[in-house]
Amino acid sequence: VKKEGLDLTLHAVLDPRFIRGRSLARVVRALVKGGVTIIQMREKDIETREFLARALLVREVTRKARVPFLVNDRVDIAIASRADGVHLGQRDLPAREARRLLGPRAVIGVSTHNLREALKAESDGADYAAIGSVFATTTKSDVTVVGLDMIRRVRSRLHIPLVAIGGITPENARSVIAAGAEGVAAISGLLGSGRVVEAARRYRQAMDMAPNS
């Protein structure tokens, strides 16, 4: 039950806190060049029209690179920017509603933190579940660290792909894949330094050498 052509190997989350001062288009081109396979855009404290303008910019770069582009939370922005789908948190629209709005071809991912949420995402029609925070992370301070055991536990019950998020580095990515994740998502690990292409390449190399990939 994996959406055809959906490569979840390396999922970059464009968080504005890690973009500040840099050109959004340049950052996205660097991510693509470094080998990310899916790009998600997250914005919170921004006007809708500005969000759309930024989403259209990311859409343009990702379309040329043939990298799927997801919008976090905002289904309206996803539709208006011709994104490939949405990534939904537990306090965003339910995946079932998003599916109704976006149709069967859209990619829908859901952030989950335990088996119950992951199974709910699957039964609601999500194409993948993100699970985390796997390790401690600097991006969010108030997260619960679920560890590799949670990946194994959820993997044994879930049919849709699982993406690990939270504190994933090129060094620990192998253990995450070995535990059953299909891919990894990163924010600060990809965007935290000025060398985005190199950071993405290190993740890709780790993924390409990992057991299940």
Add this chain to the structure above:
Amino acid sequence: VKKEGLDLTLHAVLDPRFIRGRSLARVVRALVKGGVTIIQMREKDIETREFLARALLVREVTRKARVPFLVNDRVDIAIASRADGVHLGQRDLPAREARRLLGPRAVIGVSTHNLREALKAESDGADYAAIGSVFATTTKSDVTVVGLDMIRRVRSRLHIPLVAIGGITPENARSVIAAGAEGVAAISGLLGSGRVVEAARRYRQAMDMAPNS
């Protein structure tokens, strides 16, 4: 060029700052009982899922009362809550995009502050333009007061209906209608006191006695 069956006489804006501590359903029932003809829901600092839950509540009450329900800014919430349409600010999605997402039957209104913005709303496919702030208002402190002259000026050039907003009271509503507005919108004037039914009735009486209504 007026959307069939669209009654813009008295437009209530549900602003959370004027609801606090009260039951949302009760406030909406009071507005409906008092005679408002359209209800718009505005939320800003709220999670998407909570926004949807509140919108579904307003949808339930307004459906029973057969009063059109619009969602401010969020086209996704409008679709998910089966609202009749959206009301868009100048920094929200462009009306043309909203129309593409919502279809021809949806009601789309746009907040405007001058002739240029009103004509743009019309050419973008809006069903009505709100114009304001007509008078000084306590709801927003940073607004430009455009006065009755702006209503006359925009009215003489616009083909879609015009709704006056900003500092409208039952006492000055007549002058606004005389200047060419089809209806009025109110926030604090309707929700600022505990007597919502009576407040709405006073507006309705003023509107029913006004020259053009």
